[in-house]
Amino acid sequence: MTRTGVDIGGTFTDVIVFNERTGEIEITKTPSTPSNPAEGVINGLLKADTEIADLDFFSHGSTVGTNALIERELPRIGLITTEGFRDVHEIRDATKSELWDAYEDVAEPYVQRRDRLEVPERVDAAGEIVEPLDEAATRTVARLLRKRGIDTVAVSLVNAYANGEHEQRVAEIVAEEHPDAFVCTSNEILPEMFEHERTSTTVINAALVPVVREYLTDLSTQLSDRGYDGDVLAMHSGGGVMTTKAIAYYAARIANSGPTAGAIASQYIAQQCGFENAIGFDMGGTSADASLTYQGDIEMTDEWAVEYGYPIMFPSTDIETIGAGGGSVAWIDDGGSLRVGPKSQGADPGPACYLRGGDKPTTTDANVVLGWIDPDEFLGGDMDATAEPAERVIQRDIADPLGLDLTEAASAVEQIAVANMSNTVRLVSTSKGYDPRDFALIAFGGAGPVHAANVATEMNIPTVIVPPYPGINSALGCLLVDVEHDLSRTFIADATPDVADDLEAAFAEMEGEIRERLAGEDIDDDEIRMDHEVKMRYTGQWRSLEVPCSRPIDDVESIRRRFHRRHEQTYAYSDDAQPVEIYGLHVTGSGVVDKPSFPTIDAGDAADAHRGTREAYFKESGAYVETDIYDREALGAGATIDGPAIVNQMDSTIVIPPHATAAMDEIGNIRITV
Template structure:
């Protein structure tokens, strides 16, 4: 019986393939350069290099950046929007705010659908759901004819108040499909049936513009896997921390806009919990960017306030991840004020750092680490050779000579600026949210996370850094640790004091049936179906809501109100028990449980490992001899002190002076920062 699971994570520099044996938990990895023009080529190359027989694979899971990259680059198919007359410019008016209120020269990006392709029809539904102006079907057919001539590939249908009565949107979709049967159509009542028209219109617009791109990619990859012998559904990781099948991708493509970054957050949470830390900070540093996530009391923080470009929110629930332009390929540069900067510009996969010998002459973080001796002369098990002379030349010409520094001083300055940028990102997600980083462990992974993790922890007084056994492919492993998951919600605007348990049960029954039907459509058995309820509430007069968990059977609305008061106190440090509370929305998280493979554990025998050698490494302006270890030679129970370097095929671990390292039974390295 075959028991192989495969997960693939496509990064800006490398595509990581993680192969797990379900019975033993043994993991092996394969890395291959990413192919930005068509990510599927790198995936199939990695599968081939890993000698994977797709006929033996029981699960193939994938975290993709296709939707994210399409939105960032705006390489999008022509898409149209059909709106209620008078509401054509909702997505352009937005909230009339800016990302930086003080920058008068920086404008918010244009909508993904230009005004000429946002057409209107006569119809009107009031706030109670009553139709006060019937839909003009002849006008809809006229609009459909125009859009067909324009050759649009997708259409977003966004009517005012359709969240309480979707009949007009449904009828428009039927007419559009009669005229253009192959066009992707997204209706706001299906995508996001909630009040606040800008957020609803924006989410629907994003879903529409990425649908052709994502569905084409997923279909091609699924067909390619089937040709190779894979016999099950391809599973795609989505922003909420679950996976979805190609059948759901066709309707909710925008859920994949946060796919790539969610995998690392999931893996970070799993590893932190595995090591006994319910509070952990995920620190995923790759070749182009660093993703920071936070787990509190064993659960990832989730947000509905996120976007790829400011001004165009995507209201699907998403694991909260803060991304900054700091990676191994981030470029060092001098700003107009004469200060040293680092990123967000990156050398990327091509040409890469100067030491890759591909023509880049500007210093990167990787070049600085080579100069400091923290990186050796090769990466990826010898597949990539690093030229120390080119690294030195780049650091000298980019930083040392312009700033009047000695070579190693300049290299440390590059790393210090990068570490300060990443530490600030951690502060934004922890201290600014009322979380003390000293109460957390830092899970460092990604190709460069273990290089910088201990230094960032020292900057923030985080006591322990956890480096997983395969940090370079930890995000890919996150794809193996999730269930099929969908989020359903419906508006329920009412005074909590006049709402009965029966009212809420009726509202939940409607969306729970939809949730069960969706999971059944994806092949989930009833015994593997789990439904988790939530109710969003607010003090009357507020417009921001808080989500409170609801039991499988609601017997008392007051219990939910008490839970809201407690949640408000935790989130904002105050509560008003005498203030009236409004119910805003009901939600259901539908989970199709996927059997997980257990990671292997080993007997812990305390010992000091024998170094494979020594190398001169620079820390804080001083050269010292650091012990060099090979990761595969370090067993459970090993203990050693810094300075030390641990080398492995997918990453390099830096253990600075004044730190100690131990290896636990799962072969995680725990670096403890003194003081």
């Protein structure tokens, strides 16, 4: 079987092709094409030696949905809600990201007020119909949406999580009056209480369906035209993949798919290297992402957002992101302080050294000046680049205004970038009760291995692992996942033994729906694995924690004990004497896909891979020092390297500072000890 994984990033589109029969691996990297993401994918596949018609498996992750939300490149959306609840979407939860900043503007709602329309109806919290749906008013609303040319409609009625009958009827009426409209209902998207969160998730899902459907249709067509006849799978934020058929309705699920693929790959690499605890550090051209694996499991969250105040309540890998990539712009603020990011030059025009019209200093330009990156080696020499523009913009925009020489300015840019990245690692580790000294740092992305050793030093992380293909690690993650669906629902009850039968019945019903979805994607019943979680909290509290459990549910007390332990770890506090309440249920169903098995590499000495030296600057030395240069492809298992050294490969550069040593293991990972 020939498998391919693709990651559509903000700067580059990465491709890995793995032939399981021969063990051969191909990797390619091409500039992303934001105006037509499918074009970048096809360019990357055509660059590989393997013909598209010979592929048996295609899976990809992308930032298309995320970028559409960030840039507000969305269709006009209509929202139908219960009379009197028109402004739930705009009021949100009445909080701000900067609580004490009176001048901070909150993000605009995704649906303008004139397009939020009400219908008379009411269902109570128990799911009983208090006021029947006014169907005549609903038809009037549907006709108004059609008249305005609004073809994307979200339906979120009060308490629809308890009884979705009215929402389903609204969807039927809209389909009758406005056949061209796409309609999604909150009771299908997120059957959970709290109007704002449910409405926000439903609106964002509705908004992304046309965006995602357009590029997926184009990609599927282009692949089919070139002879590929398999499923086009897409990574979703929960760590599995979905078919295009499922994504056509649950588009918001893939909004965080690219970073999630990287987290999956870092978990896999850590396990291969014998580490149960690992921090994934993914630095590309636009941003740096950090994820965490603890005791073999990736940390997850059930609430995340692209813009503060508008949550997406689908389960997602818990990833922290900052604008600190290779293309992040270095600039001086009004107070005269040097900053790096969050604005990025991205793929177009890119850093100044790329020779694509970029005229602002970036982190990559600073690395070129420091001698860490040889511009002649970008993409294995396939990309035109040179050092002179990098030197010019850093001298002009950073060195001269701050009274520094060129080297001091470039080193300052690097140190600030490392400080920013270290803060991201803190957000997934120390801020959540984890000690970074107990973890390995998995460094990937085109720029991650350049900075990883310095980030590890800053965070007291003893080991850095750089996988064989760090620049395409997220694409690798797309080969390591299962077809997956999950469901959640509100379930409020005291965590006492007499609730076991009700829990068992609810889980059985949720499992049935998931099995039906997976069967629709041609997954056999014997290939399905189910995982169950109970959302719990101390009675009277707001925040809940997800606690794993197994079926049949015959011991609620053991689940309760696990909740106390989880609460202690998360909040450094627990109280066994306090009553505990069940808040909700979550079931994940996975259609298990065969995973690729990668070959080991031959033994070899570092001397065989030595390619000379060049001058590079390290702040530990305070000067440019003669630095050994190695070719990664020629490094064999057991090869050891003492810093300072630089290892070149097509998709990335690995910097080993003076205080570090590195060794190549038998499966091709470089392990750096700092």
